[in-house]
Amino acid sequence: MTTLQLSVFLENKTGRLNDVAKVLAEAGINMTAFSVADNSDFGILRVLVSDPEKAKQVLKEKGFAVKLTNVLALRIGNSAGTLYTILDKLAAEKVYIEYMYAFSEGEQASVVIRPNNIDQAIEILKANKIEFVG
Amino acid sequence: MIWNPSVECMDRESMRKLQSERLRKVVERVYNNCEPYRKRMEEAGVTPEDINSIDDIVKLPFTSKKDLRDYYPFGLLSAPKEEIIRIHASSGTTGKPIVVGYTKNDIANWNEAGARCLSAFGLGKQDVIQVAYGYGLFTGGLGAHGACETIGAITIPISAGNTEKQMLMMHDLQATALACTPSYALYLAESLEKSGLKDKMNLKVGIFGAEPWTEQMRKEIETKLGIKAYDIYGLTEISGPGVGHECECQCGTHICEDLFFPEIIDPETGERLPDGSVGELVFTTLTKEGMPLIRFRTRDLTRLIYDKCECGRTSVRMEKIMGRSDDMLIIRGVNVFPSQVEAVLCEVEEFEPHFFITVDRVNNTDTFDIKVEVKEQYYTDEISGMVKLQKKLAARLQSVIGLQPNIILAEPRSMERSQGKAKRALDKRKLQ
Numbered sequence: 156m157t158t159l160q161l162s163v164f165l166e167n168k169t170g171r172l173n174d175v176a177k178v179l180a181e182a183g184i185n186m187t188a189f190s191v192a193d194n195s196d197f198g199i200l201r202v203l204v205s206d207p208e209k210a211k212q213v214l215k216e217k218g219f220a221v222k223l224t225n226v227l228a229l230r231i232g233n234s235a236g237t238l239y240t241i242l243d244k245l246a247a248e249k250v251y252i253e254y255m256y257a258f259s260e261g262e263q264a265s266v267v268i269r270p271n272n273i274d275q276a277i278e279i280l281k282a283n284k285i286e287f288v289g
Numbered sequence: 290m291i292w293n294p295s296v297e298c299m300d301r302e303s304m305r306k307l308q309s310e311r312l313r314k315v316v317e318r319v320y321n322n323c324e325p326y327r328k329r330m331e332e333a334g335v336t337p338e339d340i341n342s343i344d345d346i347v348k349l350p351f352t353s354k355k356d357l358r359d360y361y362p363f364g365l366l367s368a369p370k371e372e373i374i375r376i377h378a379s380s381g382t383t384g385k386p387i388v389v390g391y392t393k394n395d396i397a398n399w400n401e402a403g404a405r406c407l408s409a410f411g412l413g414k415q416d417v418i419q420v421a422y423g424y425g426l427f428t429g430g431l432g433a434h435g436a437c438e439t440i441g442a443i444t445i446p447i448s449a450g451n452t453e454k455q456m457l458m459m460h461d462l463q464a465t466a467l468a469c470t471p472s473y474a475l476y477l478a479e480s481l482e483k484s485g486l487k488d489k490m491n492l493k494v495g496i497f498g499a500e501p502w503t504e505q506m507r508k509e510i511e512t513k514l515g516i517k518a519y520d521i522y523g524l525t526e527i528s529g530p531g532v533g534h535e536c537e538c539q540c541g542t543h544i545c546e547d548l549f550f551p552e553i554i555d556p557e558t559g560e561r562l563p564d565g566s567v568g569e570l571v572f573t574t575l576t577k578e579g580m581p582l583i584r585f586r587t588r589d590l591t592r593l594i595y596d597k598c599e600c601g602r603t604s605v606r607m608e609k610i611m612g613r614s615d616d617m618l619i620i621r622g623v624n625v626f627p628s629q630v631e632a633v634l635c636e637v638e639e640f641e642p643h644f645f646i647t648v649d650r651v652n653n654t655d656t657f658d659i660k661v662e663v664k665e666q667y668y669t670d671e672i673s674g675m676v677k678l679q680k681k682l683a684a685r686l687q688s689v690i691g692l693q694p695n696i697i698l699a700e701p702r703s704m705e706r707s708q709g710k711a712k713r714a715l716d717k718r719k720l721q
């Protein structure tokens with residue numbers, strides 16, 4: 156049910172995102188989704204890749220601070236309101252979202268969420284017949 | 290082990306006698322052979338006849354780093370050039386370097402002082418010492434080298450840099466001691482960890498100096514390298530490594546005071562301060578021939594301890610240097626020493642002890658940025674988690690320094706690990 160997400164700490168200098176992309180490309184690793192969270196000082200790149208363990212290893216070798224985190228990748232369809240319904244269901248059970256980002260795969264819209272309680276979130280989502288990616 | 294017990298354990302009264310005798314000689318030497326000294330003594334109304342005991346030293350004028358620049362390169366020599374056999378120099382942060390000439394006897398005395406240091410660290414003939422200080426004009430490499438040869442150890446003159454080769458030699462020759470800057474020792478420790486060679490080493494002792502370091506940094510080096518880390522003290526102007534050293538008690542730096550006489554003065558008034566006071570350290574070289582320095586102001590702030598040490602040495606001890614008046618940054622009216630920042634970083638578990646301070650002035654207000662590295666295992670995938678670390682460190686620094694810095698987080702191992710003297714601050718206000 157869960158998906159391993161790679162997060163990389165980025166100093167706020169131009170080109171660091173490119174450096175990450177280059178390292179992954181050279182290792183033959185595909186990025187299927189990514190987002191950058193940042194404030195004025197630094198950023199955190201969160202990315203879903205074809206081979207998280209290998210990605211972690213090659214980035215570490217290049218001196219990046221890398222972490223693997225379990226997240227949920229959900230297929231939510233394209234209809235308006237689906238996302239709201241999901242979040243509402245989770246909130247009703249006191250499961251909160253630490254961060255989320257969306258991506259599309261062909262016709263389908265998907266969303267990556269990092270809930271504060273991943274096991275409970277899975278239960279709720281399964282009960283509501285939400286489809287997991289991967 | 291004590292290399293030269295007759296001097297290192299001499300009773301205080303005999304030491305005073307020896308120092309008095311040597312001071313008379315060195316004052317005569319500079320007065321008769323060095324124009325700038327003679328002029329300055331004449332201006333102060335003092336002649337060599339006025340110097341009868343070591344207490345009379347307070348009658349003599351000070352020398353400073355500026356004098357070494359003003360009389361660059363040979364203006365302060367007190368021996369004919371034919372007697373000079375070696376030059377050392379330090380690159381000044383501004384303008385001309387500082388050049389010091391040594392006679393054959395000067396080198397011999399320096400080696401003697403260095404031998405006392407290494408013996409105090411428990412090193413001897415049986416040891417293999419890797420000298421990873423830079424060889425060349427910098428006193429570290431050749432100074433440590435002379436000390437190693439004098440005690441009869443196997444000396445590996447590898448010089449600074451080339452970490453791969455350092456690790457290879459250290460391993461293949463089973464070096465028992467490493468001489469380098471403490472920041473390079475930390476860098477080496479990290480490299481050894483990564484290489485997986487760490488457990489195959491035979492290192493026991495670290496001979497560290499040439500830059501200020503803290504107790505916490507010592508603990509970190511000792512744990513990471515599995516060694517005992519000792520401080521060796523020296524200054525280019527007086528002599529390189531060997532002016533002073535710790536002993537097995539690690540309760541201050543014993544000064545080789547029969548060679549280098551220390552005083553503590555008030556940096557504002559120049560008055561000699563009573564024993565035990567904190568003030569600026571001043572050295573007089575008692576036996577130097579090439580370029581003796583009389584009452585040289587080091588700008589280092591410390592305290593001298595005259596009690597007999599448990600190791601048996603009677604020589605005066607100096608406490609860890611509390612800062613340099615030159616390094617001091619005045620930010621928004623507050624005195625800030627880079628050593629304070631380092632001490633805090635070593636205390637706060639989540640951070641590496643490497644940092645860089647940038648001070649600037651924006652809209653008439655001083656800015657105070659400190660760039661730091663978070664230890665790899667403490668990076669999180671959430672902005673809020675990283676901001677929490679920033680705030681924790683800023684609050685801790687605020688409580689120690691009295692000023693809130695702006696913490697800038699750097700990527701792991703992205704900060705420069707110094708291989709010479711660590712450059713840890715940039716004051717951009719001076720560039721405006």
Ligand SMILES: [Zn+2]
Pocket residue numbers: 535536537538543598599600601602
């Ligand atoms: Zn002692």
